[in-house]
Amino acid sequence: MGGTDVYGTHGTHAVVPIRKGAIMFAEELRRFPDVFQSPTPASLTLNPALSSPEERSRAVDDVLKTLQARGLVDGWRGELYPVAPSFHAPPLLSLERAAAVHFGIKAYGVHLNGYVRLPGSGALELWVATRSRLKPTWPGRLDHMVAGGQPQGLSCAANIEKECWEEAGVPAELARTAVPVGAVSYAARQAAGVKRDVLFCYDLELPLDFVPQPQDDEVEGFERWPLERVAEGVAGGERFKDNCNLVIIDFLLRHGYLGPDTPGYLELLTGLRSGDCS
Structure with a gap:
C-alpha cells in the first residue's frame, strides 16, 4: 500500500x-x-x-x-x-x-449466494437478505443470504453449515451441497484503520419451494430477486453492504450475466482480487 x-x-x-x-x-x-x-x-x-x-x-x-x-x-x-x-x-x-x-491484519470470511433456477427459462434468481436495523455495522443494508467471519478453529465448510442455519434456517444436509467457487479480496481504509479481507465464495442452488428463515437477530427478512434487479442494486452503490457487492459481481461474472462485451468487464475481474489474496 x-x-x-x-x-x-x-x-x-x-x-x-x-x-x-x-x-x-x-x-x-x-x-x-x-x-x-x-x-x-x-x-x-x-x-x-x-x-x-x-x-x-x-x-x-x-x-x-x-x-x-x-x-x-x-x-x-x-x-x-x-x-x-x-x-x-x-x-x-x-x-x-x-x-x-x-x-x-488480514481477516477471512465466508459469503454464500443462495439462488434458484426457474423452470422453463433456466433464469437465475438470488435470495437477498436485509440486515437488522439493530446491527452495529451496516444496519438495514442488503446482504447475501448467508455470510460470516471465519473464526479460528473451524473449517470453512463447517462455518458455512453453521452460518446457513443461524442466518437462513438452511438444514445441514442442504447446506453441505454448497459449492466453493473461489475468493475475492480487498483493502478498505476506515476511520479505525485498514480492513483487509479475503472472502471465500460459495454458491448454493436451492429448491424453488425453499424460503430462508432467519434463526437469529441479524437478518430482518429475505426476498428473491431476478439477476437484473440484483445487478441494478449493485450498480447503484447505495443498497448492498459494500463487500457484498464484490461477491455478487463475482457471481454475475461466473454465471455469464456479465460478459466480455460488458463495459468495464476486465476492470471488474481485476478489482475482485485487489487485496492480498493469500
Missing part, C-alpha cells in the same frame, strides 16, 4: 501497520511497553520476550480488554481471528475480531 505501511513478520514477531487514521490507537498501544515496542517511529512490534503464540495472544488480549473498557475497541465479538501471513500458515497469535481493523 506504500507510505509508512509496515506489515508482515520479523522473525516470529507480528508487526503492526500504522496509518494516519490509526495514530491515536498506536499511541495507546505504546502505553503497554511490556507488550508493544517501537523499533521505528512508523511501526510497533510485539515484545520479543513473548516467544509463543499463546503468550502473545494472552498479552495482546489483556491490552485489548483494557482498551475496550475505555471505549477504544467497539463491537467486541468474543471471536478470535488468527494473525498469520496467509490462510494456511501457522498463526503468530490470535486476536479479538473487533480489533482486526485497528491492526490492519
Whole structure:
C-alpha cells in the first residue's frame, strides 16, 4: 500500500501497520511497553520476550480488554481471528475480531449466494437478505443470504453449515451441497484503520419451494430477486453492504450475466482480487 505501511513478520514477531487514521490507537498501544515496542517511529512490534503464540495472544488480549473498557475497541465479538501471513500458515497469535481493523491484519470470511433456477427459462434468481436495523455495522443494508467471519478453529465448510442455519434456517444436509467457487479480496481504509479481507465464495442452488428463515437477530427478512434487479442494486452503490457487492459481481461474472462485451468487464475481474489474496 506504500507510505509508512509496515506489515508482515520479523522473525516470529507480528508487526503492526500504522496509518494516519490509526495514530491515536498506536499511541495507546505504546502505553503497554511490556507488550508493544517501537523499533521505528512508523511501526510497533510485539515484545520479543513473548516467544509463543499463546503468550502473545494472552498479552495482546489483556491490552485489548483494557482498551475496550475505555471505549477504544467497539463491537467486541468474543471471536478470535488468527494473525498469520496467509490462510494456511501457522498463526503468530490470535486476536479479538473487533480489533482486526485497528491492526490492519488480514481477516477471512465466508459469503454464500443462495439462488434458484426457474423452470422453463433456466433464469437465475438470488435470495437477498436485509440486515437488522439493530446491527452495529451496516444496519438495514442488503446482504447475501448467508455470510460470516471465519473464526479460528473451524473449517470453512463447517462455518458455512453453521452460518446457513443461524442466518437462513438452511438444514445441514442442504447446506453441505454448497459449492466453493473461489475468493475475492480487498483493502478498505476506515476511520479505525485498514480492513483487509479475503472472502471465500460459495454458491448454493436451492429448491424453488425453499424460503430462508432467519434463526437469529441479524437478518430482518429475505426476498428473491431476478439477476437484473440484483445487478441494478449493485450498480447503484447505495443498497448492498459494500463487500457484498464484490461477491455478487463475482457471481454475475461466473454465471455469464456479465460478459466480455460488458463495459468495464476486465476492470471488474481485476478489482475482485485487489487485496492480498493469500
